[in-house]
Amino acid sequence: MSRIFPLPVRHDHPHHHRRQGHSVPQLPLLLLLLLALTFVSVPSGAVRFVLRDTTPVCFVEEVDDATRVVSGEYTRTGANTNVPATIIVSDPSGNEISNSPLAPGAHAFTAPVSNGMVGPYLICVQVAQRGWVAPQTGSDAIVLDFNADQSSRTAVKPEVPVTRQRIDGMEVFTFRDFGGQQKDMLRPAEYIHGVEKALNILDTLVEETKDEIDHLMGRFARMRRTSESTYTRIWAFGILTATVMIGVTWLQFRFLKSTLRHKKLV
Numbered sequence: 001m002s003r004i005f006p007l008p009v010r011h012d013h014p015h016h017h018r019r020q021g022h023s024v025p026q027l028p029l030l031l032l033l034l035l036a037l038t039f040v041s042v043p044s045g046a047v048r049f050v051l052r053d054t055t056p057v058c059f060v061e062e063v064d065d066a067t068r069v070v071s072g073e074y075t076r077t078g079a080n081t082n083v084p085a086t087i088i089v090s091d092p093s094g095n096e097i098s099n100s101p102l103a104p105g106a107h108a109f110t111a112p113v114s115n116g117m118v119g120p121y122l123i124c125v126q127v128a129q130r131g132w133v134a135p136q137t138g139s140d141a142i143v144l145d146f147n148a149d150q151s152s153r154t155a156v157k158p159e160v161p162v163t164r165q166r167i168d169g170m171e172v173f174t175f176r177d178f179g180g181q182q183k184d185m186l187r188p189a190e191y192i193h194g195v196e197k198a199l200n201i202l203d204t205l206v207e208e209t210k211d212e213i214d215h216l217m218g219r220f221a222r223m224r225r226t227s228e229s230t231y232t233r234i235w236a237f238g239i240l241t242a243t244v245m246i247g248v249t250w251l252q253f254r255f256l257k258s259t260l261r262h263k264k265l266v
Helices: 026-039 189-262
Strands: 002-006 046-051 057-063 069-077 085-090 096-101 105-112 119-127 142-147 165-167 170-174
Touching: 046 119, 057 069, 069 085, 069 119, 085 105, 096 105
Parallel strands: none
Antiparallel strands: 002 057, 002 170, 046 142, 057 119, 069 105, 069 142, 085 096, 085 119, 165 170
16 A cells, blocks of 8 residues: 655645635636646546655555565656656665656656565655755746556546545555555566576577587688698698609719710710
């Protein structure tokens, strides 16, 4: 179960739009509401907050033994997209387990649940720029829409009165009250086992390919050594043949010369 409470409770919060002691004309207000509904569409199940200063807005996620991650989705709008803001997740002991920037646009965030650590996990959204305050006009404020369940956009559920509690003087309400539910965004163990099996098969194929390449390189090296040895023998045989031919020719000339001298022909 997810519980959300602002720190502290602000009267300009979208869920605190009724004020006592003020008389507001009904007709202009209805016209403004109709125009806002015409041009602005907020998904069903979304909870909207407006950050005007560094006061954090916190969510309490009740985690049981079956929960593996704390997750959520948000959409950041507003003119101040360059103002740094963060989402901090803390376990029941107060230890920070996740700290991620609050990026403009629609995004999702996850934080792993500590082993054996069940109970309320605190998720806080806060402007990181020290001393930042939005102008009173509201145009430069940071607007956040949190949505815990996409199915609430297509299935309209009847509104149920929410019994809100107060913890340490702060008002508490739940994502469940707005049609949300906890979603595990991690892959199941069977998927991880399948990936591990595919990686093992790929590793085997790589090893076989490596062995085949080593075998081909060995054969190429042997063929190269054989070719070099053959070329060496051919050169040696050619030189020896030329030497023998030159020697035989020289001996033939000597024999012919001695024969001619012996017969006194020369």
